[in-house]
Amino acid sequence: MVNVGIVGVGLVGSELIAQLVAHGASRNLRIVALSSSKKMHLSNEQYTGITSDWRQAVDSGEPSDLGRLASYLAAGKDHGVVIDCTSSDSVAELYPSWLKQGLSIVTPNKKGFSGDLNLYKSIVELSRSANGPFAYHESTVGAGLPVLATLTDLVKTGDKVTKIEGIFSGTLSYIFNNFSSLSSSEPKNFSEIVSVAKELGYTEPDPRDDLNGMDVARKVTICARAIGLPATLETLAVENIVPSALQTVASASEFLDRLPEFDAHFAELNGEALKEKQVLRYVGVVDPQGGSGVKLVKYPASHPFASLQGSDNIIKFTTERFPNGLIIQGAGAGAAVTAFGIFSDLIKVQERVHV
Amino acid sequence: MVNVGIVGVGLVGSELIAQLVAHGASRNLRIVALSSSKKMHLSNEQYTGITSDWRQAVDSGEPSDLGRLASYLAAGKDHGVVIDCTSSDSVAELYPSWLKQGLSIVTPNKKGFSGDLNLYKSIVELSRSANGPFAYHESTVGAGLPVLATLTDLVKTGDKVTKIEGIFSGTLSYIFNNFSSLSSSEPKNFSEIVSVAKELGYTEPDPRDDLNGMDVARKVTICARAIGLPATLETLAVENIVPSALQTVASASEFLDRLPEFDAHFAELNGEALKEKQVLRYVGVVDPQGGSGVKLVKYPASHPFASLQGSDNIIKFTTERFPNGLIIQGAGAGAAVTAFGIFSDLIKVQERVHV
Numbered sequence: 209m210v211n212v213g214i215v216g217v218g219l220v221g222s223e224l225i226a227q228l229v230a231h232g233a234s235r236n237l238r239i240v241a242l243s244s245s246k247k248m249h250l251s252n253e254q255y256t257g258i259t260s261d262w263r264q265a266v267d268s269g270e271p272s273d274l275g276r277l278a279s280y281l282a283a284g285k286d287h288g289v290v291i292d293c294t295s296s297d298s299v300a301e302l303y304p305s306w307l308k309q310g311l312s313i314v315t316p317n318k319k320g321f322s323g324d325l326n327l328y329k330s331i332v333e334l335s336r337s338a339n340g341p342f343a344y345h346e347s348t349v350g351a352g353l354p355v356l357a358t359l360t361d362l363v364k365t366g367d368k369v370t371k372i373e374g375i376f377s378g379t380l381s382y383i384f385n386n387f388s389s390l391s392s393s394e395p396k397n398f399s400e401i402v403s404v405a406k407e408l409g410y411t412e413p414d415p416r417d418d419l420n421g422m423d424v425a426r427k428v429t430i431c432a433r434a435i436g437l438p439a440t441l442e443t444l445a446v447e448n449i450v451p452s453a454l455q456t457v458a459s460a461s462e463f464l465d466r467l468p469e470f471d472a473h474f475a476e477l478n479g480e481a482l483k484e485k486q487v488l489r490y491v492g493v494v495d496p497q498g499g500s501g502v503k504l505v506k507y508p509a510s511h512p513f514a515s516l517q518g519s520d521n522i523i524k525f526t527t528e529r530f531p532n533g534l535i536i537q538g539a540g541a542g543a544a545v546t547a548f549g550i551f552s553d554l555i556k557v558q559e560r561v562h563v
Numbered sequence: 564m565v566n567v568g569i570v571g572v573g574l575v576g577s578e579l580i581a582q583l584v585a586h587g588a589s590r591n592l593r594i595v596a597l598s599s600s601k602k603m604h605l606s607n608e609q610y611t612g613i614t615s616d617w618r619q620a621v622d623s624g625e626p627s628d629l630g631r632l633a634s635y636l637a638a639g640k641d642h643g644v645v646i647d648c649t650s651s652d653s654v655a656e657l658y659p660s661w662l663k664q665g666l667s668i669v670t671p672n673k674k675g676f677s678g679d680l681n682l683y684k685s686i687v688e689l690s691r692s693a694n695g696p697f698a699y700h701e702s703t704v705g706a707g708l709p710v711l712a713t714l715t716d717l718v719k720t721g722d723k724v725t726k727i728e729g730i731f732s733g734t735l736s737y738i739f740n741n742f743s744s745l746s747s748s749e750p751k752n753f754s755e756i757v758s759v760a761k762e763l764g765y766t767e768p769d770p771r772d773d774l775n776g777m778d779v780a781r782k783v784t785i786c787a788r789a790i791g792l793p794a795t796l797e798t799l800a801v802e803n804i805v806p807s808a809l810q811t812v813a814s815a816s817e818f819l820d821r822l823p824e825f826d827a828h829f830a831e832l833n834g835e836a837l838k839e840k841q842v843l844r845y846v847g848v849v850d851p852q853g854g855s856g857v858k859l860v861k862y863p864a865s866h867p868f869a870s871l872q873g874s875d876n877i878i879k880f881t882t883e884r885f886p887n888g889l890i891i892q893g894a895g896a897g898a899a900v901t902a903f904g905i906f907s908d909l910i911k912v913q914e915r916v917h918v
Binding site: 227230231235338339352353354357358361362364365366367391510512515517518520528529530532533534535536537538539544545548551552555559560562563 | 582585586590693694707708709712713716717719720721722746865867870872873875883884885887888889890891892893894899900903906907910914915917918
């Protein structure tokens with residue numbers, strides 16, 4: 209058995225619990241600890257699995273104490289894994305202490321893998337042993353798409369990655385797939401598409417948190433570090449496509465109200481691309497020779513990025529062994545696919561601890 | 564350490580040896596046995612790694628005896644893995660005996676996983692234990708592309724695969740990407756493209772061995788079995804696109820000489836597709852509801868299969884969690900990427916035996 213503790217029981221955490229309740233037992237995975245931001249519930253000394261009524265158990269539980277949750281997992285005779293389903297910096301800072309207690313980490317939280325480089329190095333160092341504990345974070349990039357697993361395989365087997373290029377944000381994928389297309393008759397206004405994306409729930413509460421490129425920058429940083437580059441958010445060239453006059457307006461609603469003033473600006477950029485039979489895409493690039501960054505790029509119709517649909521992510525690795533690229537494409541956001549990525553990582557841990 | 568024995572030292576085997584000599588030591592992988600179809604070389608009782616002059620060691624070795632090779636690997640204190648780089652049925656039939664001796668299997672050989680269903684079941688059964696031995700065969704489909712690893716993750720985590728559709732053959736990818744395109748001015752003759760593909764070394768010595776669909780059928784069978792279907796080559800509907808009059812001609816050269824007689828036939832099929840603004844692609848399909856097979860299918864320009872280039876493979880999984888598809892694309896043939904897939908599998912074994 210593997211004892212699983214889940215920190216963060218929002219959309220992704222709840223979906224993960226549902227997937228584990230349905231399919232975890234056959235993989236010897238047992239949820240024994242759950243924590244929301246306020247309350248937590250630990251199972252008993254026999255580490256009995258928590259399955260039904262978990263929500264009520266958490267809501268009526270003791271005050272959340274992640275130190276105690278980790279000690280509880282570490283005290284079990286079975287291997288313990290903490291799954292961080294928050295997006296919190298302060299939870300990520302706890303990973304080294306958890307790894308030191310022998311607990312594996314699985315997480316979709318980007319903070320520990322894209323923030324402070326020393327924290328990242330410490331996580332890597334403490335999860336290096338063949339006997340565990342392990343740290344997996346597939347779902348930080350492209351949700352459940354096998355992006356980091358594939359990158360890791362390429363690196364471990366000695367391939368040389370010469371470029372990683374991708375549309376890493378479902379939100380920006382949706383926006384530019386709809387805004388910049390060679391097949392649509394009449395281009396829509398940029399502001400209109402952003403508003404629809406927000407209504408569909410595709411954007412952050414303030415869409416500027418998508419358009420400023422920082423979410424993509426974190427994913428680029430994670431990919432860069434996965435191939436051994438000492439990348440940091442601070443050194444990455446990030447093209448913030450929020451018009452500068454709107455970067456400082458106070459509220460999301462004021463931003464959306466005023467965005468139409470800049471429709472002509474975006475239409476001009478788009479028009480230039482379309483005139484060359486190209487489309488605009490907002491991409492993240494890892495280039496070991498320099499030039500890593502997040503930016504608007506033009507692609508011809510024949511390029512796989514040009515025919516992307518919906519809110520799919522697409523990531524292309526160019527390597528010595530794959531000079532024409534290895535491409536992975538599909539839904540890169542949403543609770544079901546994010547939880548799938550976490551669950552897959554959890555099975556990798558389970559398989560490596562031989563249970 | 565993991566002791567590695569390689570059976571088959573042709574193109575793929577040699578490339579794998581090169582990759583392991585360059586990058587295997589840091590992963591605790593050590594080649595200790597090599598066999599060609601005639602000769603073999605086993606290292607000493609200390610299982611010293613074979614690195615340089617391996618070719619000469621094999622050529623001047625003892626007569627090949629795979630039983631003895633397996634016993635030698637099994638007698639070591641370190642975990643042993645046999646890598647079957649042949650395409651032989653008779654080698655695949657040995658897997659159960661090797662697994663029973665505690666040896667893991669890694670292979671790009673499709674025979675054991677697409678042939679006799681009882682052999683397949685026996686391999687699966689004998690490699691089921693959490694402590695090993697293990698059997699990995701990523702490179703049987705799409706070479707090093709993460710096709711089976713991803714399918715396995717989907718299945719293990721309880722996702723429901725509703726369809727697998729792909730261009731599984733580099734040869735047929737090249738032929739139809741060049742034959743059926745919405746952007747090219749004047750379609751080339753089918754026979755001409757097949758001849759060029761043969762000259763480039765993309766086809767089997769007799770191109771009918773590609774065009775008859777059996778290679779794709781094997782890959783479809785492997786994918787179907789990976790999601791739990793009891794598929795066999797015999798029950799699969801395979802569209803053999805070799806004109807029936809040419810299926811029985813004696814030699815490859817006679818086939819190529821006479822293929823131009825059927826250019827009008829292929830041009831007509833292509834013309835019908837292009838008139839509908841679609842292209843022809845030769846695909847393999849796994850459909851759990853029935854309808855699995857290998858066939859010519861028409862796709863509109865916006866479909867990812869339509870814009871494929873070169874000899875890339877592309878495989879699309881449609882599942883409950885990925886209703887719009889998870890797509891993997893890239894080189895699916897060639898020694899470097901096939902060896903990469905084997906090497907990645909080998910690292911999975913190494914990680915699971917904790918060394």
